[in-house]
Amino acid sequence: MIEFRDVTFVHQTGKTALRDVSLKVEKAEMLAVVGENGAGKTTLVKHVNGLLKPTKGTVLVDGEDTRLKSTAELSRKVGIAFQNPDHQLFSESVEAETTFALKNFGFSRELIDQRLNWALQFFGLDEYRNSSPLALSGGEKKRLTLACILAWDPEVVILDEPTVGQDAIQKEKLSGIIKMLRSTGKTTIIVSHDVEFIWPLQPRLVVMSQGRIVADGPAHTLMGDEKLLEGARVMQPQLVKLYQRLRRRPDSPFASVNDARMWITGPVGVG
Amino acid sequence: MGEIVRVENLSFRYPEAAKFAVRDFELTIKGGEIVMLAGPSGCGKSTLLRTVNGLIPHMYTGEYLGSVSVGDHKVSEARMSELAQTVGLLFQNPENQIFMFSVERDIAFGLENLAVPPDEIRARVDEAMRQLGITDLAQRAPHELSDGQKQRVALAGVIVMRPRLIILDEPTSLLDPKTAVELVELVRRLRDETGITFLIVEHRLELLVRIADRLVVMSEGKKVLDGRPEEILADERAEAYGISIPPVSRLRNQLKRDGLPLENGFGPDELAEELNRQALKR
Ligand SMILES: Nc1ncnc2c1ncn2[C@@H]1O[C@H](COP(=O)(O)OP(=O)(O)OP(=O)(O)O)[C@@H](O)[C@H]1O
Ligand SMILES: Nc1ncnc2c1ncn2[C@@H]1O[C@H](COP(=O)(O)OP(=O)(O)O)[C@@H](O)[C@H]1O
Ligand SMILES: [Mg+2]
Ligand SMILES: [Mg+2]
Numbered sequence: 001m002i003e004f005r006d007v008t009f010v011h012q013t014g015k016t017a018l019r020d021v022s023l024k025v026e027k028a029e030m031l032a033v034v035g036e037n038g039a040g041k042t043t044l045v046k047h048v049n050g051l052l053k054p055t056k057g058t059v060l061v062d063g064e065d066t067r068l069k070s071t072a073e074l075s076r077k078v079g080i081a082f083q084n085p086d087h088q089l090f091s092e093s094v095e096a097e098t099t100f101a102l103k104n105f106g107f108s109r110e111l112i113d114q115r116l117n118w119a120l121q122f123f124g125l126d127e128y129r130n131s132s133p134l135a136l137s138g139g140e141k142k143r144l145t146l147a148c149i150l151a152w153d154p155e156v157v158i159l160d161e162p163t164v165g166q167d168a169i170q171k172e173k174l175s176g177i178i179k180m181l182r183s184t185g186k187t188t189i190i191v192s193h194d195v196e197f198i199w200p201l202q203p204r205l206v207v208m209s210q211g212r213i214v215a216d217g218p219a220h221t222l223m224g225d226e227k228l229l230e231g232a233r234v235m236q237p238q239l240v241k242l243y244q245r246l247r248r249r250p251d252s253p254f255a256s257v258n259d260a261r262m263w264i265t266g267p268v269g270v271g
Numbered sequence: 272m273g274e275i276v277r278v279e280n281l282s283f284r285y286p287e288a289a290k291f292a293v294r295d296f297e298l299t300i301k302g303g304e305i306v307m308l309a310g311p312s313g314c315g316k317s318t319l320l321r322t323v324n325g326l327i328p329h330m331y332t333g334e335y336l337g338s339v340s341v342g343d344h345k346v347s348e349a350r351m352s353e354l355a356q357t358v359g360l361l362f363q364n365p366e367n368q369i370f371m372f373s374v375e376r377d378i379a380f381g382l383e384n385l386a387v388p389p390d391e392i393r394a395r396v397d398e399a400m401r402q403l404g405i406t407d408l409a410q411r412a413p414h415e416l417s418d419g420q421k422q423r424v425a426l427a428g429v430i431v432m433r434p435r436l437i438i439l440d441e442p443t444s445l446l447d448p449k450t451a452v453e454l455v456e457l458v459r460r461l462r463d464e465t466g467i468t469f470l471i472v473e474h475r476l477e478l479l480v481r482i483a484d485r486l487v488v489m490s491e492g493k494k495v496l497d498g499r500p501e502e503i504l505a506d507e508r509a510e511a512y513g514i515s516i517p518p519v520s521r522l523r524n525q526l527k528r529d530g531l532p533l534e535n536g537f538g539p540d541e542l543a544e545e546l547n548r549q550a551l552k553r
Pocket of ligand 4: 137138139316317318363440
């Protein structure tokens with residue numbers, strides 16, 4: 001449902017940020033994008049809601065060329081929580097911020113209230129309902145951007161560095177909601193440097209470097225390839241590194257700490 | 272070395288906020304220490320940092336109780352310009368501190384204000400850009416960079432000043448993993464070579480625990496734990512406070528509880544080595 005065909009993007013300054021990128025993301029897929037600072041990850045996802053249009057090549061969303069669509073039209077389908085929350089938050093209160101898009105899309109008052117209450121409670125923002133978004137901590141601002149997107153329930157959810165400023169409990173909740181999105185058939189794209197967060201989700205992984213996609217495959221395979229990751233300045237998750245260092249059963253990456261523990265203390269392990 | 276930061280019985284409430292963001296806080300930091308501060312989102316970390324560099328109470332109003340001293344200055348009485356010579360702060364959002372037309376001008380800005388000789392500025396700016404791996408961005412406009420590149424520029428602008436105390440608010444949050452590791456090495460080197468003291472807020476504990484002398488955990492405005500990083504990571508209360516215990520440290524804790532005799536190391540390499548050694552013994 002999302003397709004990049006030989007997309008090149010050159011910024012006004014002359015800086016080329018995407019080079020001949022081709023990518024196909026099916027409905028209900030979960031994609032994670034990793035790569036060095038400046039690799040082109042944010043530039044890539046901004047093409048999906050038409051905020052950026054390709055300099056060369058084509059981006060199709062549900063078969064329609066994004067060049068022929070306005071960002072407003074595409075936004076009904078594609079929700080992006082931006083990397084920097086300050087670029088997204090502009091309302092006078094947390095409540096107004098969360099309901100802004102819902103009102104714009106003409107949701108009923110009842111539905112708006114329901115979604116608002118759910119989103120603020122889920123992200124631990126209820127106590128700030130009437131506060132200005134500017135008076136939130138960095139991590140709270142980030143969660144507000146996530147709440148705004150998820151409240152309107154778009155078909156495609158794009159999260160650019162969603163774990164910035166989040167503690168263990170918030171990350172766990174976020175991970176839960178991403179799994180729920182997958183099981184309800186939404187397409188999810190997560191851009192993140194946080195490999196410890198991404199890896200247990202076992203997404204399809206796209207590795208970018210210098211404007212190109214240098215690898216595309218299941219996370220559990222690509223995360224095992226230290227060389228490949230290093231080329232894009234990405235590190236292996238701790239548990240992957242551990243099991244490779246143990247040099248046993250290289251076929252079975254641990255999906256969680258518990259898996260690893262079972263294996264180590266279990267019959268085939270060292271314990 | 273003597274102490275450089277002393278926070279005594281500090282409480283602060285933002286205007287119109289229902290709760291105090293920082294409550295009854297006590298903290299002393301010795302010169303040359305690397306102190307890491309962790310805690311749940313919204314627990315008051317950035318607020319505490321602002322009370323140390325003077326943004327609170329000089330730029331933010333609110334209810335302020337207790338006292339904070341940095342070096343010979345009492346923060347509430349010193350002028351911001353005096354404090355700025357002793358303390359450098361990296362903001363959580365790099366966009367709040369980069370504003371010049373080119374990366375190198377931006378990094379030079381603070382030194383120019385102190386009337387440092389141009390040759391020295393050139394040399395120090397070049398060194399800082401090298402340290403952060405942004406030499407090739409020197410002529411670019413900061414607002415046209417990726418967010419991680421912006422964070423590196425802001426970091427260079429803080430480090431180039433070489434203040435006695437450097438405060439970093441989630442400095443690796445936008446950095447790619449390799450750059451994050453390199454930053455940690457840089458912090459260690461600056462401390463070892465120049466004796467700079469660091470106070471660093473960070474959620475990715477696995478990065479900093481290797482070099483930090485202390486890990487302070489905060490919850491709901493209060494200090495709840497303060498000790499050697501390896502002690503805190505092995506402390507069951509830490510997880511209950513919502514801090515992200517790195518996966519390998521969690522595994523190590525669980526294996527120890529299962530009765531495996533393990534030491535107090537940190538990363539995957541150390542644990543793998545210990546486990547392989549134990550397996551050979553059997
Ligand atoms: N507004 C802009 N004008 C000109 N060049 C830009 C602009 N924004 C980004 N760039 C450049 O485009 C390239 C890709 O940037 P992008 O923001 O997509 O990187 P990223 O992979 O998201 O990096 P990060 O991990 O730091 O967020 C970089 O070289 C960057 O400097
Ligand atoms: N400028 C401000 N005005 C009012 N309240 C604020 C402001 N900044 C932060 N807060 C509130 O103070 C508390 C602590 O915030 P902060 O110190 O930024 O947390 P942390 O850095 O630990 O995530 C939070 O409840 C937050 O909403
Ligand atoms: Mg980006
Ligand atoms: Mg903060």
